[in-house]
Amino acid sequence: MEPIIRFENFGFKYNAQQKPTLYDINLSIHKGEKLLIAGPSGCGKSTLAHCINGLIPSSYRGEMTGSLTIAGKETRDMGLFDISRRVGTVLQDSDGQFIGLTVAEDIAFALENDCVAQPEMKERVLKAAKLVDISGHLGHAPNELSGGQKQRVALAGVMVDDVEVLLFDEPLANLDPATGKQAVELIDQIQKETGAAVIIIEHRLEDVLHRHVDRVVLMGEGRIIADMSPDELLSSSLLRDSGIREPLYITALKYAGVEIRADMAPASLETIKLGEKDKEKLRSWFSSRPETPAEGERPPLLEARDISFAYDNGHQALKDVSLTVYQGELMAIAGTNGAGKSTFSKLACGFEIQQRGSLSFKGRDLMELSIKERADHIGYVMQNPNQMISKVMIYDEVALGLRTRGLLEEEIGPRVEEALKICGLWPFRNWPVSALSFGQKKRVTIASILVLKPEMIILDEPTAGQDYRHYTEIMEFLRELNARGITVVMITHDMHLMLEYAGRAVVFSGGRVIADASSAAILTDGDVIRRASLKETSLYPLALMCGIEDARAFVQRFIDYEREAVRR
Amino acid sequence: MINIFNYIDRPSPIHRLTGATKLVCLLLWSFAAMLTYDTRMLILLPILSFVMFYISRIKLRDVSFMLGFTAVFMVLNNVLVFAFSPQHGVELYGSKHVLLGLWGNYVLTKEQLFYHLNLVLKYLSTIPIVLLFVCTTNPSEFAASLNRIGVKYTVAYSVALALRYIPDIQREYHDISQAQQARGIEMSRKESLSKRLKSASAILIPLILSSMDRIETISNAMELRGFGKNKKRTWYMGRKFSKLDILAMAFCALLLAISLSLNVINGSRFWNPFI
Numbered sequence: 001m002e003p004i005i006r007f008e009n010f011g012f013k014y015n016a017q018q019k020p021t022l023y024d025i026n027l028s029i030h031k032g033e034k035l036l037i038a039g040p041s042g043c044g045k046s047t048l049a050h051c052i053n054g055l056i057p058s059s060y061r062g063e064m065t066g067s068l069t070i071a072g073k074e075t076r077d078m079g080l081f082d083i084s085r086r087v088g089t090v091l092q093d094s095d096g097q098f099i100g101l102t103v104a105e106d107i108a109f110a111l112e113n114d115c116v117a118q119p120e121m122k123e124r125v126l127k128a129a130k131l132v133d134i135s136g137h138l139g140h141a142p143n144e145l146s147g148g149q150k151q152r153v154a155l156a157g158v159m160v161d162d163v164e165v166l167l168f169d170e171p172l173a174n175l176d177p178a179t180g181k182q183a184v185e186l187i188d189q190i191q192k193e194t195g196a197a198v199i200i201i202e203h204r205l206e207d208v209l210h211r212h213v214d215r216v217v218l219m220g221e222g223r224i225i226a227d228m229s230p231d232e233l234l235s236s237s238l239l240r241d242s243g244i245r246e247p248l249y250i251t252a253l254k255y256a257g258v259e260i261r262a263d264m265a266p267a268s269l270e271t272i273k274l275g276e277k278d279k280e281k282l283r284s285w286f287s288s289r290p291e292t293p294a295e296g297e298r299p300p301l302l303e304a305r306d307i308s309f310a311y312d313n314g315h316q317a318l319k320d321v322s323l324t325v326y327q328g329e330l331m332a333i334a335g336t337n338g339a340g341k342s343t344f345s346k347l348a349c350g351f352e353i354q355q356r357g358s359l360s361f362k363g364r365d366l367m368e369l370s371i372k373e374r375a376d377h378i379g380y381v382m383q384n385p386n387q388m389i390s391k392v393m394i395y396d397e398v399a400l401g402l403r404t405r406g407l408l409e410e411e412i413g414p415r416v417e418e419a420l421k422i423c424g425l426w427p428f429r430n431w432p433v434s435a436l437s438f439g440q441k442k443r444v445t446i447a448s449i450l451v452l453k454p455e456m457i458i459l460d461e462p463t464a465g466q467d468y469r470h471y472t473e474i475m476e477f478l479r480e481l482n483a484r485g486i487t488v489v490m491i492t493h494d495m496h497l498m499l500e501y502a503g504r505a506v507v508f509s510g511g512r513v514i515a516d517a518s519s520a521a522i523l524t525d526g527d528v529i530r531r532a533s534l535k536e537t538s539l540y541p542l543a544l545m546c547g548i549e550d551a552r553a554f555v556q557r558f559i560d561y562e563r564e565a566v567r568r
Numbered sequence: 569m570i571n572i573f574n575y576i577d578r579p580s581p582i583h584r585l586t587g588a589t590k591l592v593c594l595l596l597w598s599f600a601a602m603l604t605y606d607t608r609m610l611i612l613l614p615i616l617s618f619v620m621f622y623i624s625r626i627k628l629r630d631v632s633f634m635l636g637f638t639a640v641f642m643v644l645n646n647v648l649v650f651a652f653s654p655q656h657g658v659e660l661y662g663s664k665h666v667l668l669g670l671w672g673n674y675v676l677t678k679e680q681l682f683y684h685l686n687l688v689l690k691y692l693s694t695i696p697i698v699l700l701f702v703c704t705t706n707p708s709e710f711a712a713s714l715n716r717i718g719v720k721y722t723v724a725y726s727v728a729l730a731l732r733y734i735p736d737i738q739r740e741y742h743d744i745s746q747a748q749q750a751r752g753i754e755m756s757r758k759e760s761l762s763k764r765l766k767s768a769s770a771i772l773i774p775l776i777l778s779s780m781d782r783i784e785t786i787s788n789a790m791e792l793r794g795f796g797k798n799k800k801r802t803w804y805m806g807r808k809f810s811k812l813d814i815l816a817m818a819f820c821a822l823l824l825a826i827s828l829s830l831n832v833i834n835g836s837r838f839w840n841p842f843i
Contacts, residue, residue, distance in 0.1 A: 053792060054792075055788060055791070055792070058791070059788060059791060080791055080792070081794050081797040084791075084792050084793065084794055085794075089792050091785065091788065091789055091792075093785050096782055096785035096786055096789070097785060097788075097789035099729075099786065099789060099793075100708070100804075101706075101707050101708040101732060102708060104804060105708055105804050105805060108804035109790075109793050109795070110794050111802075112801045112802050112803060112804055113793065113794035113795050113796075113797050113801050114794060114797070114798070114801075115798055115800055115801055115802050117802060118802060118803075118804070118806065121804055122804070125804070157793065158793070346746070349746075349750055350750075351746040351750075371746070371749045371750055372750065372752050372754070374750070375750035375752070379750075380747060380750055382743070382744075382747050384778060386774060386778045386781065387740070387744050387747070387774050387775075387778050388744070388747055388748070388774060389773075389774060389777075390748070390769065390770040390771070390773045390774055400751055400753075400770070401751040401752050404752030404753060448751065452751075
């Protein structure tokens, strides 16, 4: 059968860049196939996606070599609109790609542009909306929808045309774990119903493999490193070598000395076949690991007592919240969008003032302090560094907070130097901010907060949108800061982050605190997981499968092992 | 937070008019108000627009911010007119009834006061109806209606999209300004104006940068779904004109006709009670 998409010795170089971004791409995708394209940031996977959906060469100019055909036609002769009839793209940012003012209009957008008459349009919109189960929300505006629902709308918006290829660009990036799981299930269901070829670009391998995938294409530095079944890939060491996170259950099995082979069907925990010997290996690894030592008592730093807060529009964001952040800890605040976690950090920084209850810092009532004064104790780092950076030069950006506080340049110099050195940015001090990568910009924003010498910093989704390598870089850096005595609070719904780095997690739901325990305890507690839209860690069912009764302790020991032995 | 462009969905005949009708009516009405200084007409129009407001079920407090905003402009406009040409009314109406001698050239005359009255009435004839348009026109229909009166759909859509993003950008501005305040950027009234202007740049630059990202995403998303492919497009929310639509447009056309004929009858744009 003729492949729907075929790359032959394909290469691409952006006009703005010196070296090509893609080299020697040879890849065929057939109708009805489901493909996962994985790879670290900068490996060229987004560029590959742009080549498939036609944004290259129509929106991003550059030089193409070799051949790329869709349904037998060279894409360079097709034009964006021809391609978009065959390839439907769901972009990463489900908020940003919402064009219409309501769900129905957004789904209809492509039809409107195609001059479809109104009665037919309404019919096709309804059909597509039913397919993704959003037909009950046709009149809703984007701000009335959850992240998962917006993604369904985006999917319906490309399904109104009978596309032959569905391309998903990092579909899980902005979703909480439970919604991400549903998204993977939905994609699977749509593929089965329509028979379209599905291409998923994502570095969160374990989450995508929740449902069957035919092939995984692994990319690195602009080339295809591997093109094989997930079972084969997981039994190789290719993932580790290229900086992609393996599924946690695979990692755990490897620690226990189990050899992973393709015939074990390791792609999913539901299919994996473990022999009695393998199970025994995991059990003996578990009993060989020491018990987790109890944490020492720490003095409280930030104490919230019975806080309630409602926004001007009457939305009650927090109800009787009490929680304590202890000195020197690294903890996480988790919960779905709108659960109250961001509101809590706004109250702590003084951006909003609670209507009831008290907030104290080292025993001192925070009500006495202004926003600026609180910032000397509690620093706040926004999710997107572009939302904080206002100076051209790195040095000036970091010095900003000190200058506004009226310090002399002689005093500012050494403090900026120290902050830049801690953040590993000293060599770049005279660079413009625009020359830095996303992760480096994040460090600049952290440095610009550290320079005020706060005892505690709150970070909103510190690793959002980062691949495993950059994620590890940022988190290891935060651990170093923590080791220097700075208390770190992370607002997140990334479960790996909670498990691997946060000793303790507080979970918000509907404006209340519903759990306050160790991360291992929370991510194995079915009730909390369900209410906070989290997902059970795969380590838990693995432990049960292998006959380890205290599965929660297994999860905890796995984390301890990773912290000590692996990361050194 | 204050929403400047805010569609308020309430069941009313005004809301039921199509966006295109409302746009045409707005244009006709504005011309009617702009072309004449006939005080009788300028009294009629505000009264009519208050009636419209009543019918539309839009409350005064829904638009209080914009009303306050334009009131400031109106006062400023009047003060400046008086400061720069205190005898404008005398020139216009060709007579001089002095009420109060102030200082040098600054003499308060009946003619000048009458002129200012007309100026205020002009504001009252136009501003409420613009606000009414903004509050009762579903933004979804706005682009379609611009397109219907002949604006190219790519342009019409961009305008509508810009309006739609205003609340998002307001929210983002709010978030950025909070985070920058924590770093010591003072935006409160305690600071001098020059300092506050400087501080504003610390918020605007990040805002512009993050808006650029947003624009790239949305324009990619639109192109991928065929925006700009054809010369024409259809509209999901497009509606046919009803009797009420025709009636409304006819009524506004009548207003314009009255306004024009008053100009002819008066022999100028001004109605002169002093002769």
